[in-house]
Amino acid sequence: MIFHKRTFPRIHVLCIGLLGILTTVIPHPARAQSTHVSPWAPTELGPLPPIAPITNGVWLKGDLHVHSRHSKESSNNPIAKIISFSLSVGMDYVCITDHDNHVEGDVAHNTWADPEFKSDSLLLLYGAEWTTTRGHGNVFSARPYDHQRLYDVRDQRDIVIGAIVKELGIHLSANHPSGKDHFGYSYDMVRSIEVWNSAIWSRNANAIMIWDDMLSSGRKLTGRGGSDAHHGTPETPDKATKNSYQAKANYVGTPTTWVFATARTPQAVVDALTNGRVSVSANPFAPRVEFYADLDRDGKMDMMMGDNAKANGKPVTFRVQLSGNTVPGATYTVKVVKNGDDFDSLKITGGNTPFVEFTDTPATLGRTYYRVTVEGPPTPYPQVPGSMALSGNMVGLSNPIYFNFDPNF
Numbered sequence: 363m364i365f366h367k368r369t370f371p372r373i374h375v376l377c378i379g380l381l382g383i384l385t386t387v388i389p390h391p392a393r394a395q396s397t398h399v400s401p402w403a404p405t406e407l408g409p410l411p412p413i414a415p416i417t418n419g420v421w422l423k424g425d426l427h428v429h430s431r432h433s434k435e436s437s438n439n440p441i442a443k444i445i446s447f448s449l450s451v452g453m454d455y456v457c458i459t460d461h462d463n464h465v466e467g468d469v470a471h472n473t474w475a476d477p478e479f480k481s482d483s484l485l486l487l488y489g490a491e492w493t494t495t496r497g498h499g500n501v502f503s504a505r506p507y508d509h510q511r512l513y514d515v516r517d518q519r520d521i522v523i524g525a526i527v528k529e530l531g532i533h534l535s536a537n538h539p540s541g542k543d544h545f546g547y548s549y550d551m552v553r554s555i556e557v558w559n560s561a562i563w564s565r566n567a568n569a570i571m572i573w574d575d576m577l578s579s580g581r582k583l584t585g586r587g588g589s590d591a592h593h594g595t596p597e598t599p600d601k602a603t604k605n606s607y608q609a610k611a612n613y614v615g616t617p618t619t620w621v622f623a624t625a626r627t628p629q630a631v632v633d634a635l636t637n638g639r640v641s642v643s644a645n646p647f648a649p650r651v652e653f654y655a656d657l658d659r660d661g662k663m664d665m666m667m668g669d670n671a672k673a674n675g676k677p678v679t680f681r682v683q684l685s686g687n688t689v690p691g692a693t694y695t696v697k698v699v700k701n702g703d704d705f706d707s708l709k710i711t712g713g714n715t716p717f718v719e720f721t722d723t724p725a726t727l728g729r730t731y732y733r734v735t736v737e738g739p740p741t742p743y744p745q746v747p748g749s750m751a752l753s754g755n756m757v758g759l760s761n762p763i764y765f766n767f768d769p770n771f
């Protein structure tokens with residue numbers, strides 16, 4: 363076609379009429395191109411791995427982004443303080459993610475070698491914040507790994523970095539993906555993304571947008587939270603710094619990331635993160651968002667957020683449940699997002715483990731995902747009293763329920 367619609371719209375219309383006649387006799391060159399078949403086009407998937415039992419596990423809560431005194435710009439935040447605070451608010455796990463650039467990648471002889479880095483009751487993940495020119499990412503690992511190898515390749519091509527991530531067997535996660543120190547690497551290297559950084563929920567809109575784009579492109583990427591807290595409460599007034607006020611507004615648990623783990627072990631926490639059985643709440647006492655689907659509509663839920671099933675063309679019933687402390691009688695608004703677009707808005711009335719259901723039929727060919735966010739009355743967090751105003755009405759968010767996502771992507 364010589365004439366382009368955008369430059370010659372009227373002539374184009376005439377041409378179509380003429381072409382309609384001509385193409386009955388003369389093959390149009392564009393026809394030859396239309397035989398192209400993309401080898402990447404959606405096709406019928408083979409059988410997917412079975413869905414793990416949805417009752418066989420334990421909900422564990424924690425924070426995946428905290429800085430101790432081993433990060434140069436933090437203040438009044440020794441590891442022992444982080445651990446004892448975490449336990450005091452009922453946390454099950456924490457990953458202390460100090461910046462690695464202050465110690466040239468040698469996290470093993472700093473954060474992890476600190477005599478305070480131990481606990482009988484709090485699960486401590488091994489990790490660090492990969493702090494590079496192209497942005498920040500957190501590593502989550504159940505055991506020590508050679509972080510210096512990751513630090514060494516920080517400025518290399520993504521293909522080099524991806525190979526190291528694979529060799530180390532670590533879960534790499536994109537931090538605060540938009541704005542300053544955005545994650546400037548390929549998302550093919552990461553298993554999760556920080557969709558909720560710090561108590562200031564309103565700052566996360568672009569992170570959510572990036573998450574939806576990655577999900578829509580077929581990447582099964584877990585959304586998680588992280589307070590990114592750097593500053594603890596000073597022991598005595600003379601130890602206060604200009605940033606000490608932050609300890610009362612953003613600290614461990616703002617937000618809180620819940621994982622449905624098969625056991626109370628660091629490995630099970632990392633596995634749950636990778637698998638996406640995860641939701642994020644404004645603080646440790648806020649309701650936990652649980653998101654389930656009933657595939658055969660027998661009234662019994664068959665899968666939960668993070669799970670991936672084949673769509674069979676039949677309607678599916680979805681359930682959004684709030685566990686923990688809801689305000690009796692208060693209204694919670696559930697926003698359902700389907701494939702990156704607003705799909706539905708539902709109401710839940712606070713009470714004893716309230717829930718709401720909706721129904722939809724996922725497409726049999728191609729991918730579909732659903733995720734939810736819940737807004738409602740803020741839950742008091744007396745230990746970090748300034749956080750409530752910063753989180754506003756944001757209560758929590760779920761990870762997606764997936765249909766027809768290719769596990770070999």
Ligand SMILES: [Zn+2]
Nearest residue numbers: 491498537543
């Ligand atoms: Zn950072």
Ligand SMILES: [Zn+2]
Nearest residue numbers: 427429491590
């Ligand atoms: Zn950080």
